[in-house]
Amino acid sequence: MDYSWSWKVIIHSLPMLLAGARLTIRLTCIAVGMGIIIGTFVGIGRISKNKLVYALSSVYVHFIRGTPLLVQLYLFYFALPALLGFPIPPMPAAIISMSINSGAYVAEIVRAGIQSIDRGQMEAARSLGMTYRQGMRFIIIPQTFKRIVPPLGNEFIALLKDSSIVSVIALEELVRKGYIIMGRTFRSFEIWTAVAFLFLFMTLPITQLVNYAERKLQNND
Amino acid sequence: MIKVVNLKKSFGDLPVIKGITNEIRQKEVVCVIGPSGSGKSTFLRCLNLLEEPSGGKIYFEGKEITDHKQVDINLFRAEVGMVFQRFNLFPHMNVLENICLAPMKVRDLSREEAETRANLLLKKVGLQEKALDFPDNLSGGQQQRVAIARALAMHPKMMLFDEPTSALDPEMIKEVLDVIKELGKEGMTMVVVTHEMGFAREVADRVLFMDDGLIIEENSPEQLFNHPKNERTKMFLSKIL
Numbered sequence: 001m002d003y004s005w006s007w008k009v010i011i012h013s014l015p016m017l018l019a020g021a022r023l024t025i026r027l028t029c030i031a032v033g034m035g036i037i038i039g040t041f042v043g044i045g046r047i048s049k050n051k052l053v054y055a056l057s058s059v060y061v062h063f064i065r066g067t068p069l070l071v072q073l074y075l076f077y078f079a080l081p082a083l084l085g086f087p088i089p090p091m092p093a094a095i096i097s098m099s100i101n102s103g104a105y106v107a108e109i110v111r112a113g114i115q116s117i118d119r120g121q122m123e124a125a126r127s128l129g130m131t132y133r134q135g136m137r138f139i140i141i142p143q144t145f146k147r148i149v150p151p152l153g154n155e156f157i158a159l160l161k162d163s164s165i166v167s168v169i170a171l172e173e174l175v176r177k178g179y180i181i182m183g184r185t186f187r188s189f190e191i192w193t194a195v196a197f198l199f200l201f202m203t204l205p206i207t208q209l210v211n212y213a214e215r216k217l218q219n220n221d
Numbered sequence: 222m223i224k225v226v227n228l229k230k231s232f233g234d235l236p237v238i239k240g241i242t243n244e245i246r247q248k249e250v251v252c253v254i255g256p257s258g259s260g261k262s263t264f265l266r267c268l269n270l271l272e273e274p275s276g277g278k279i280y281f282e283g284k285e286i287t288d289h290k291q292v293d294i295n296l297f298r299a300e301v302g303m304v305f306q307r308f309n310l311f312p313h314m315n316v317l318e319n320i321c322l323a324p325m326k327v328r329d330l331s332r333e334e335a336e337t338r339a340n341l342l343l344k345k346v347g348l349q350e351k352a353l354d355f356p357d358n359l360s361g362g363q364q365q366r367v368a369i370a371r372a373l374a375m376h377p378k379m380m381l382f383d384e385p386t387s388a389l390d391p392e393m394i395k396e397v398l399d400v401i402k403e404l405g406k407e408g409m410t411m412v413v414v415t416h417e418m419g420f421a422r423e424v425a426d427r428v429l430f431m432d433d434g435l436i437i438e439e440n441s442p443e444q445l446f447n448h449p450k451n452e453r454t455k456m457f458l459s460k461i462l
Contacts, residue, residue: 124309125273128323128375129299138322142313
């Protein structure tokens with residue numbers, strides 16, 4: 001055991017790693033943002049009385065949650081272009097597959113959130129002559145948002161870590177940057193330690209924020 | 222005003238309403254009494270189609286509302302106010318917003334019109350100074366009075382009350398019943414499911430006694446409470462009076 005730890009390697013590779021971390025955050029933010037939009041609609045679809053809407057949203061949720069993100073990424077990056085006849089560049093492929101992945105998880109969060117609202121709320125809305133849609137929009141969804149902030153934070157953290165998977169299609173996010181620097185310096189211990197801590201620096205503040213939001217929302221309930 | 226013909230309702234295999242025929246006339250105050258599980262609340266909830274009847278017909282002002290092709294359920298519901306046992310105020314909105322929402326969204330009132338209406342109603346239920354409070358900061362009795370104001374803001378032709386005082390602490394029951402009484406005096410058509418026999422006796426034009434999914438006996442409160450004819454009515458009244 002005469003491995004000599006080199007701070008120099010870390011300092012030199014830090015700008016590159018930070019650039020990778022920036023892409024990691026960007027990808028995750030876009031994917032979760034899209035995921036919230038997709039998930040809101042699909043989550044409502046999952047409690048729909050319309051059988052077709054229910055079936056379609058259920059198939060989507062089960063397929064995405066039942067298969068690895070890596071396979072979904074390959075489907076969009078390799079399989080779909082073969083079908084379409086033109087290539088999909090890594091960035092769009094990564095954003096699409098991560099958004100669709102996130103959408104399924106957010107859908108379940110939204111569904112659980114909606115179902116946690118007291119039935120009497122919708123009944124009160126309907127008894128005043130509001131349509132189901134109005135009841136959802138003005139009464140149920142606004143109350144749901146408050147309750148799903150903590151699980152959404154957890155979804156953000158999970159996806160942020162899982163986003164490292166897109167390194168396999170040569171997108172230079174944090175993990176891919178680590179590979180590249182490793183190839184040049186052969187300093188695996190320093191590099192992967194630095195990568196691990198950079199992930200930790202990103203996820204810890206979000207965890208804190210989620211905890212804070214949870215406490216704050218509990219007080220208001 | 223509203224007529225029910227052979228109304229039936231089952232939950233799965235369990236029949237809850239087993240064939241009710243009755244008519245509530247304009248400006249009439251009808252109280253529905255009976256033991257728990259007798260189907261009182263389900264009957265009331267069928268009247269504005271919160272529960273879809275399993276059989277029978279309901280007519281409102283001569284139109285069959287159980288015929289979905291003929292009648293817009295939402296328009297019908299806007300004409301019938303409902304007050305729930307557990308208030309069901311919207312907790313993410315203040316009192317004023319609770320009252321104004323439906324008139325603005327369903328009746329297309331402007332915010333000013335809706336707020337004018339709301340403030341008038343709040344005054345009527347004695348809560349004008351609570352307009353900007355949130356429901357969670359009000360007592361049960363205050364919340365229920367807001368719920369009544371919210372229903373009245375749609376200018377309904379009829380009001381349904383589903384055990385409006387059952388979730389209240391004893392000292393708050395009177396303030397809510399007084400508001401309902403006042404409405405009755407003004408000529409509002411009302412159906413009230415209640416356990417408050419004193420209230421029923423004082424306010425009702427007619428009392429329905431329900432048991433086991435059927436109306437067993439109906440009469441003026443004086444007759445029903447003092448000279449019940451049916452054995453089951455007698456037994457029920459002997460237990461509670």
